[in-house]
Amino acid sequence: MNETASLRARAEIDLAALRANVRELRARVGGAHLMAVVKADAYGHGAVPCARAALEAGATWLGTATPREALELRAAGLGGRVMCWLWTPGGPWREAIEADIDVSVSGMWALREVVAAAEEAGVPARVQLKADTGLGRNGCQPADWSELVSAARAAEEAGTLRVTGLWSHFACADEPGHPSIARQLNAFRDMVAYAEKEGIDPEVRHIANSPATLTLPETHFDLVRPGIAMYGLSPSPELGTPADFGLRPVMTLAATVALVKHAPAGHGISYGHLYTTSRETTLGLVPLGYADGIPRHASGHGPVLVGGVQRRIAGRVAMDQFVVDLDGDMVEVGDEAVLFGPGDRGEPTAEDWARAADTIAYEIVTRIGSRVPRVHLQGTAAGS
Structure with a gap:
């Protein structure tokens, strides 16, 4: 009996299927970059092997929730762009900056901590500003956006950071025709336009999660962030089965x-x-x-x-x-x-x-x- 067969239980992860899924998703988004979301240990599939396979298949960014997840990717020797978006006060900002990780900022407290960490490190931070366009979770409210943009722009001029991205997240992209989708997309466009008018020149603008990547081409902008779809699962039965989208469960x-x-x-x-x-x-x-x-x-x-x-x-x-x-x-x-x-x-x-x-x-x-x-x-x- 071979070693795998003798295991009490096992989760077999088909990396060939994952690479094929990444290629299929890339084919759907034209020239937009693809961020392979590998948070939560790659949705339970194993972050480092899945991240490596996704990069091999053409992903140009990796996305994580927590800073430790991002730092573990770097510790494993993974290059490319890595973004991390779920921060709490006192988080390892300096470690992330020195590891060349893009950090997300949703409020003034975070921006202040990033600036202080960048000054300590002597290295400009790469920052992505997150807009709350209607999900009501993380992200900066429209009423506070001008203050955050102004402070980020001032920090750019001081040389302590570079705003590399403007982004947001959908609430109901997995529900076809939900009215919030258009409202959020309009809000995102308005908030991006304001930031750019104030002098922000981001590398990437992004809002598309898995369902938006699969069904809403108008949301693709410069980058898409598929998570569950990369692992060959449909984000919603209402949208279709994995096979409907040319995906295979991993x-x-x-x-x-x-x-x-x-x-x-x-x-x-x-x-x-x-x-x-x-x-x-x-x-x-x-x-x-x-x-x-x-x-x-x-x-x-x-x-x-x-x-x-x-x-x-x-x-x-x-x-x-x-x-x-x-x-x-x-x-x-x-x-x-x-x-x-x-x-x-x-x-x-x-x-x-x-x-x-x-x-x-x-x-x-x-x-x-x-x-x-x-x-x-x-x-x-x-x-x-």
Whole structure:
């Protein structure tokens, strides 16, 4: 038995599929740059291998949420442009500046800290100003935009920073025709125009996330920021399936069946006995649980391919394991149980799990825990 097959569980990451997805996304955006978003450990897929594969496929930027994520990319030897956007007071501004990372600023407190760090480092900071165009989360409100732009421009003139980008983020780009999309796009154009009138000359203007990259070409500007689409998942079933967009899911989550046994009718399964066998049957034990990121909320609903047949979790998901009712079929201990993947072999997809757990596919892949090793497969796809 090879080393991969002997693992309790594994998340296989198809880097050839990721590279193909990046190329497909690049083909959709003309001359715009592509930022590969690798925050949250590349949505659970492994940040460094995925970032490297994305750059190989033509991405020119990498995007992270936290500063530590960005610094880890640099520590791994990854070059190119890296942007980080989720800061708190006292964050490692100087480290980021010295590591040649573009930092995002949404308010005056952050701009002051960036300026102080750049003065200490003796190196101009690369700063991107984020506008809150309607998401109501991070970003500078329109009423405060003039103050932030003025202060950033003054810092540019003093030589302590360079404004490299103006950007924002959509609230409802995954909901076709939502009125907020046009409102946000208009607000972004107005805020960019104001900043440029005041002397800001950014390298890139960007607002397009995965759904906007796929369906709203008017939002592409100078750069797009696909996240979930890069990993081959649709940002919304309403927009289409991965195949509709020429994308292929990158992660396959599988485990080794740990036990197969006969059980009589009326046998309770797992905590609380939410499931009781209706007849004599066979049971299979899958050694994955909510400590590994399997949603407890999917108890009784989560689909699993075992023995070539899709089955449902029987009873509650426990911390480390769950049970499937094999309907009297016999499989072997050591056989594979596939929770989700591209669907080629009849296995469920991450979207199937999202429906079973009443959530979104983003959460399904990002929640897979550190006890599950990532096995990165390079693949041999043409052009990969």
